[in-house]
Amino acid sequence: MILLFFGPPGAGKGTQAGRIEKKYGLVQLSTGDMLRDHKKRGTDLGQKAASFMDNGKLVPDDVLVAMIKDRIQQDDCKGGFILDGFPRTQAQAEALDAMLSQGGLGIDAVIVLTVDENALVDRITGRYSCADCGAGYHEHFSPPKAEGICDQCGGHTFTRRADDTEEKVRTRLQEYHDKTAPLLPFYQGKGLIQTVDGMGPIEEVAVAIDTILAPFNVQGAKQGRAV
Ligand code: AMP
Numbered sequence: 001m002i003l004l005f006f007g008p009p010g011a012g013k014g015t016q017a018g019r020i021e022k023k024y025g026l027v028q029l030s031t032g033d034m035l036r037d038h039k040k041r042g043t044d045l046g047q048k049a050a051s052f053m054d055n056g057k058l059v060p061d062d063v064l065v066a067m068i069k070d071r072i073q074q075d076d077c078k079g080g081f082i083l084d085g086f087p088r089t090q091a092q093a094e095a096l097d098a099m100l101s102q103g104g105l106g107i108d109a110v111i112v113l114t115v116d117e118n119a120l121v122d123r124i125t126g127r128y129s130c131a132d133c134g135a136g137y138h139e140h141f142s143p144p145k146a147e148g149i150c151d152q153c154g155g156h157t158f159t160r161r162a163d164d165t166e167e168k169v170r171t172r173l174q175e176y177h178d179k180t181a182p183l184l185p186f187y188q189g190k191g192l193i194q195t196v197d198g199m200g201p202i203e204e205v206a207v208a209i210d211t212i213l214a215p216f217n218v219q220g221a222k223q224g225r226a227v
Pocket of ligand 1: 031035052054057058060064084085086087088092
């Protein structure tokens with residue numbers, strides 16, 4: 001199965017895609033995570049992407065398309081995957097269609113997480129994660145049970161994303177409205193859109209997504225589909 005997650009920054013795409021990866025064995029492909037990893041390792045790609053990411057702007061299409069094309073050809077994607085944060089422009093959407101159809105594949109569903117945008121800035125500027133295991137927290141909504149100690153690994157060091165400041169969140173939202181939201185009619189026209197209210201607790205959003213996925217009988221890696 002090939003699943004796309006859509007929604008503005010902070011809508012919960014990464015959280016829900018990560019959960020589906022664990023539950024159904026579909027690989028989560030987060031272009032944001034992939035780019036952050038390149039940046040951290042100082043690769044050519046990471047250096048190209050850095051100034052865009054640091055300013056909350058979208059990284060050029062050619063960089064993203066090449067990165068995803070390479071990634072979905074890897075063996076672990078043969079059982080299906082979830083695109084979390086890609087495509088974000090019309091050119092990316094068209095490139096994705098072309099690369100999938102070359103392998104006789106297509107997108108099965110596009111899950112759109114809707115959110116109240118007034119809540120987004122609070123959601124994003126309050127989030128942080130464990131520097132050791134990556135477990136996610138929020139200052140107000142979901143702090144660790146014991147202050148300063150990660151629930152999952154006991155780590156004491158936490159980190160915030162450099163682009164989770166209010167100013168950058170506003171730029172990222174603008175980019176979403178200008179370049180990504182216009183893709184929705186494109187996928188609507190293909191009959192792929194499934195909308196989920198992303199404002200509820202994580203577990204409620206998860207149930208709504210599982211209900212959408214139920215008819216697909218997702219088997220993840222066991223399907224062994226070729227890409
Ligand atoms: P995210 O973690 O999805 O919020 O992405 C973080 C940043 O990575 C974005 O603000 C962009 O600078 C860059 N990025 C991630 N995915 C894409 C994409 N599909 N197209 C362009 N830039 C992207």
